[in-house]
Amino acid sequence: MNKSLSFLTLLMLLLSLDAFGQQKFKAAAVGFYNLENLFDTEASVGYIDGTRSPNDPNYHISIKASDISKYDTVAYRGSYTYENLEGKKIIRPLILQTEEFHPNGKKVWTKERYNQKLKNLSEVIAELGKTDTQTAPVIVGLCEIENKEVVEDLINQPALKRFDYGVVHFNSMDARGVDVALIYQKSRFQVTKAKPYFVEIFHSDGYRQYTRDILRVTGMLDGEEITFLVNHWPSRSGGEQVSMPKRKKAAEVMKGIFDEIRAEDPNAKIIAMGDFNDDPTSPSIKQVMGTEGKKERVKNADIFNPMEAMFKKGMGTLGYRDSWNLFDQILVTGTLVENNKKFDSYKVFKTAIFSAPYLITPEGQYKGYPFRMYGGDTFYAKGYSDHFPVYTILLREMK
Structure with missing residues (x-):
């Protein structure tokens, strides 16, 4: 088939009920989005x-x-x-809730601004994978959210409400008060296990630095068991090299979760997503997680990073000092990798960065980068987040 044929055209062909008995397929989009400080207005x-x-x-x-x-x-x-x-x-x-995100704080975070952010973000989430699946994503991992209540406000926005999303969330010990969460369409995914994993980081003086937990959610996606891990690893504050051990520690915890799940079921399907504050080629990803970036080399026991090739092409999800980073990534077990055009169970068909034109800063110092709602303390009503979201399309044959 011509490689230039769009996936939408391909999917329409695959899903069509034609007279020649062509196999039908079912698709599910799985997304991740750093919402950049989604706080309510209540101290x-x-x-x-x-x-x-x-x-x-x-x-x-x-x-x-x-x-x-x-x-x-x-x-x-x-x-x-x-x-x-x-x-x-x-x-x-x-x-952050005390100093910035309330009506009398530095951000002058009013109810009107909060509602505007909810509207903007919900409309983006509803679009993840829609060109390919013709519907909203089934699963979305979120980070930089204050609590479960703001996620519930998000999924009750007009753009998302009709999809009847459920929420999995645990408050973390993060000093800034931001957490990770997962939303899912209840008609297609049933949660069987949810658990937070501490990432314990200590300074040389023994003082503990608090960061986000890693959220594990296992469940049945259209009757097929898949585990999702949602991450937001420690930032590069203080410099990439100085802060690297913190992200290596987070990677060790996540690798341990992979090992724990695979000890119970060597053929388990796991999708890890998050803002790793590291690129696909960083030591935390390549060395600690041991990811493989070339699809043709992936075996069931491997962890495949489909975003490594994107990064090497200069693609990214956030900009900093005139360069791109690809911190927002989706990693999958080899059991989700399709190498023989067989989709007898859910497999990854496509992974992408969602960077629609309206998500890009149109002018000024940060032109071309993700369009933020705040530049410093300046509010932009049409803004979204300082990260582009990412998504993957899962595909399987309908028996």
């Missing part, structure tokens, strides 16, 4: 109930700062670990 804090299991979504929740007196808590200044917090009920401050 809030974290409330940790150490009498609950850490795997309980109510173990760590967000509450209004004005409601602190309603909760029975104790003063606490130690390290936030499951062991130390066992049996205790404490309050955890959130930095």
